[in-house]
Amino acid sequence: KAGVTQTPRYLIKTRGQQVTLSCSPISGHRSVSWYQQTPGQGLQFLFEYFSETQRNKGNFPGRFSGRQFSNSRSEMNVSTLELGDSALYLCASSLGTENTEAFFGQGTRLTVV
Amino acid sequence: QKEVEQDPGPLSVPEGAIVSLNCTYSNSAFQYFMWYRQYSRKGPELLMYTYSSGNKEDGRFTAQVDKSSKYISLFIRDSQPSDSATYLCAMSGDNYGQNFVFGPGTRLSVLP
Numbered sequence: 404k405a406g407v408t409q410t411p412r413y414l415i416k417t418r419g420q421q422v423t424l425s426c427s428p429i430s431g432h433r434s435v436s437w438y439q440q441t442p443g444q445g446l447q448f449l450f451e452y453f454s455e456t457q458r459n460k461g462n463f464p465g466r467f468s469g470r471q472f473s474n475s476r477s478e479m480n481v482s483t484l485e486l487g488d489s490a491l492y493l494c495a496s497s498l499g500t501e502n503t504e505a506f507f508g509q510g511t512r513l514t515v516v
Numbered sequence: 517q518k519e520v521e522q523d524p525g526p527l528s529v530p531e532g533a534i535v536s537l538n539c540t541y542s543n544s545a546f547q548y549f550m551w552y553r554q555y556s557r558k559g560p561e562l563l564m565y566t567y568s569s570g571n572k573e574d575g576r577f578t579a580q581v582d583k584s585s586k587y588i589s590l591f592i593r594d595s596q597p598s599d600s601a602t603y604l605c606a607m608s609g610d611n612y613g614q615n616f617v618f619g620p621g622t623r624l625s626v627l628p
Binding site for chain 2: 434436445448451453461495499504505512
């Protein structure tokens with residue numbers, strides 16, 4: 404069974420630009436969560452989507468947004484990029500029902516210059 | 517004080533040793549506990565998932581949760597060089613949501 408697929412794997416963007424990252428969950432999984440990983444802050448929760456609705460949200464500014472499509476694929480958008488947005492962005496896929504495990508993709512490494 | 521604390525290491529052990537990795541937390545609402553292994557430049561890989569207090573074993577890995585002490589552990593028996601990675605604990609209090617709080621990770625090196 405295919406795992407969680409994130410595209411692209413690497414991105415370089417200029418400050419002020421916007422970026423869209425994509426995540427395809429494991430087949431049958433309806434929940435997709437997004438995390439930001441940096442050396443200083445570690446892994447931090449951004450938001451979770453379940454059945455096309457945002458179910459949970461972390462403590463990030465409104466420049467970070469997401470959405471989920473009817474096939475459970477999810478996209479994350481960051482507008483007006485800042486240097487501090489450089490990070491590994493990870494998505495996690497789960498069934499989304501009670502007490503279920505989450506599986507991560509390989510991540511998208513975003514560099515803002 | 518951070519919500520989840522974890523010794524960052526690095527921790528170096530000889531091949532074959534028993535490794536003990538630990539996390540402490542402050543939020544008594546946490547009831548789901550996970551351990552992930554992350555190799556350099558890769559996504560985290562789920563190792564163990566436990567609910568509430570108790571022990572769980574899977575091959576060379578044993579996870580322990582002590583909610584009364586707000587303390588969780590991961591033991592690795594017969595450690596191998598391929599176990600060299602960063603180990604992340606994660607926890608959640610949400611029955612359905614996947615909004616985990618992660619520890620900063622412990623870097624482990626198993627020396628041949």
